[in-house]
Amino acid sequence: MTTKITDGVQVSVESFFQPEQSSPVHHHYVFNYKIRIHNHSHTSIQLMRRHWFIYDSNGVVREVEGEGVIGLQPIIEAGEYHEYVSGCNFRTEIGKMQGTYTMMRLYDGSEFTVVIPQFTMITPYKLN
Numbered sequence: 001m002t003t004k005i006t007d008g009v010q011v012s013v014e015s016f017f018q019p020e021q022s023s024p025v026h027h028h029y030v031f032n033y034k035i036r037i038h039n040h041s042h043t044s045i046q047l048m049r050r051h052w053f054i055y056d057s058n059g060v061v062r063e064v065e066g067e068g069v070i071g072l073q074p075i076i077e078a079g080e081y082h083e084y085v086s087g088c089n090f091r092t093e094i095g096k097m098q099g100t101y102t103m104m105r106l107y108d109g110s111e112f113t114v115v116i117p118q119f120t121m122i123t124p125y126k127l128n
Contacts, residue, residue, distance in 0.1 A: 001013065001014045002014075002117045002118070002119040003117065004115050004116070004117035005040070006112075006113070006114045006115045007041065007112050007114065008039070008040045008041030008042075009037060009038070009039055009040065009041065009045065009101075009103065009114045010036075010037070010038040010040055011035065011036070011037055011038075011101070011114060011115065011116050011117060012035070012036045012038070013033055013034070013035050013116065013117060013119045014033065014034050015031050015032070015033040015034075015119055015120075015121045016031065016032045016033070016034075017029070017030075017031055017121070017122075017123050017124055018030040018031060018032055018087070022123075024093075024123075027091045027092070028089060028091070029089065029090045029091070029092065029093055029095070029121075029123060030087060030088075030089045030090075031087060031088055031089075031090070031095070031121040032085055032086070032087045033085070033086060033087070033088070033097070033119065033121070034083065034084070034085045035069075035083065035084055035085075035086070035116070036081050036082075036083045037076060037081060037082045037083070037101070037114075038076075038080075038081040039076040039077065039078055039079065039080055039081065040079070041078060042078050043078055043105050043106065043107050044075060044076070044077050044078060044105075044106040044107070045075070045076050045103045045104065045105055045106065046073055046074065046075045046076070046103065046104045046106060047068060047069060047072075047073055047074050047076070047082070047101050047102075047103055048067065048068070048073060048101075048102045048103065048104050048111065049065065049066065049067055049068070049101065049102040050064070050065070050066060050067075050068070050069055050099060050100075050101055050102075050116075051063075051064070051065045051099050051100045051101075051102075052064040052065075052097055052098075052099035052116070053097065053098055053099055054088060054095065054096075054097050055095060055096045055097070056090050056091050056092045056095050057090075057092040057093070057094040057095060058091065058092050060091065069084055069086070069101075070084050070086055072084075075106065088121070090121070093122065093123040093126045094120065094121070094122050094123070094126060095120070095121045096118055096119065096120045096121065097116075097118070097119060097121070098115075098116060098117065098118035098119070099116040100113050100114060100115055100116060101113070101114045101116060102114075
């Protein structure tokens, strides 16, 4: 698990290879990742936007931006967390992702950026 804390918000990421959805013969590798966003600050926040950079090990870089995560803009109360699972596909056996969330403090509407730490996705057999 990879973890990073920015402005009192902890983002932890764990990834999982999905062999039943992958096809190595067709250069198609699918991974799921679980993210936990834990609000260690003293105020309620809302996740407004996400911004991802996705890297295949062959040099291809994709950029994804949008509102919320998996169709939600969750409010995370002080001391609470929000967790979700999403996925990504690659053309290579190794890839990585990193990015940011734009959060808003509910008490005054101010926005701030929270870092999503870089994490690597590797097919298990590549580690042998």
